[in-house]
Amino acid sequence: MLARPGLPSFDYVRASTPDEVLHLLDEHGAEVRLMMGGTDLLVRMRQGDVRPRFVVDVKHLPGMRDIRFDEVRGLTVGAAVTMNQLAGHADVREHYSLLADAARSVASYQLRNRATLGGNLCNASPCADTAPATLVLDGRACLYGPGGEREVTATEFFLGPGKTAMQPGEFLTAIRYPVPPFDSAGRYLKLGRSKLGDLSLVGVAILGFSDGTASSGYRFRIGLGSVAPVPLLAREAEAVLATSALCEETLALAARKAMETAMPIDDVRAGAVYQKAMVRTLTLRGLREVWVWLQSTQSRSR
Ligand SMILES: Cc1cc2nc3c(=O)[nH]c(=O)nc-3n(C[C@H](O)[C@H](O)[C@H](O)COP(=O)(O)OP(=O)(O)OC[C@H]3O[C@@H](n4cnc5c(N)ncnc54)[C@H](O)[C@@H]3O)c2cc1C
CATH class of the missing domain: 3.30.390.50 (CO dehydrogenase flavoprotein, C-terminal domain)
Structure with missing residues (x-):
């Protein structure tokens, strides 16, 4: 046995549309794992905790790496936005500095280039750094699934270690944050x-x-x-x-x-x-x- 076993074999799929992801989840269910930065998933696969047959890369889907700010609607962060993108974005720093600080506190610069906000929240680790910030900023998880789009508040999203309110067949597309109170x-x-x-x-x-x-x-x-x-x-x-x-x-x-x-x-x-x-x-x-x-x-x- 290797001291540090390699990754088990799997099929890599680079999804290009949200419906392609839904189709793969519907057809292969538990054999599919979604991936963005892979900094949690690949470690768990290497440890043998999970052995998916298909790893579906969702970070190239439209909008997944975009950050949009509007003074009325607030901030929308694509699920695959990296911690470094978030920590360095001018609107995030100006209006949501707490979120920028939380993103900057994650691991090392190199890891933050891959680790994403969405992956941090979907992993649902009790120690995820962006989770407390998302709670206090009243963030909402935007989910896409067979029934279309829905939003879940951060307080409803986390159910336990590794468990979220996402239903089978759904995935995270973005996180929305309302405009914070004036002078907060x-x-x-x-x-x-x-x-x-x-x-x-x-x-x-x-x-x-x-x-x-x-x-x-x-x-x-x-x-x-x-x-x-x-x-x-x-x-x-x-x-x-x-x-x-x-x-x-x-x-x-x-x-x-x-x-x-x-x-x-x-x-x-x-x-x-x-x-x-x-x-x-x-x-x-x-x-x-x-x-x-x-x-x-x-x-x-x-
Ligand atoms: C060395 C090291 C140091 C770390 N330090 C920290 C730290 O200081 N603070 C911290 O909070 N975390 C830390 N982490 C954990 C990790 O880097 C973060 O949780 C990261 O943000 C995960 O993002 P990712 O894009 O890599 O997720 P991934 O590994 O791609 O995915 C994470 C989980 O979410 C699922 N998933 C991926 N995309 C979606 C989607 N769109 N919809 C639904 N489910 C999805 C995956 O199947 C997987 O279960 C560290 C990890 C390592 C290896």
Whole structure:
């Protein structure tokens, strides 16, 4: 047995139309695996976890590598847009900097040239870096299947490790993000075992914005990665920030609530107690940074 076995044999199909993909999925079902960058799929095939007969490359389908921004409709990112494309795109950096930061935090520059946003979400790993950002930015997965197109919110999309709301025969074509609230600020904080492209032990995405309907005058959305079977929104922490006057004590209470929402398990990469403590630390750090930014925007607009 080879120490590092090679890829098993398979038929490679470069799909050129969405209906061709549907036809292949319909005809060959579980024997088909879709591929974009292949940075998850090919590793799993090499490890022997999956052995598809057909690998269908969908990244050349029309629109799959496009990024479109419109000040009314928001951002549409083709499923096969790479992390480097996303991190470097002017509209993404200006209006969705949180998403750009999350994309930039993935692995190494070389890997980010292949790894795609859609692949990161479809893989449904609890530690996918773009998942918490997609949650707080209210992203929607655009799916295409035998019944046509449909959209699924990010909160409904992730069902468990490796499991999504995609039905058999469907595939992801794009991710849509609405225009973020005016003057919002976002941060993605990631803790890995090394700064050089490691999977996250904890990922925290925060979006804050002023909102006259909240009694504090502000709302925050907080997404947590790597600390539960699926990426989560820290709803209790969000409620604290919407209802209590914002000050250091409120930020600290919200960070504690975020910690209480996290449900990590002990594994080879980190202990649960440590991960919980790091959720609190990173949430507090992120909230302070976003809060400082929101205050400075407010004083500029006075
Ligand atoms: C060395 C290394 C370091 C990594 N570091 C990180 C990291 O720091 N952070 C992080 O989040 N991830 C990391 N990853 C994981 C991986 O790179 C990312 O999840 C990446 O974004 C996956 O994208 P891809 O295009 O390569 O997906 P692929 O491997 O092409 O596909 C991923 C999964 O989605 C399915 N799929 C592909 N296209 C579609 C579609 N259109 N519709 C439905 N299903 C589809 C595939 O069948 C497969 O199951 C790392 C991986 C490696 C090998």
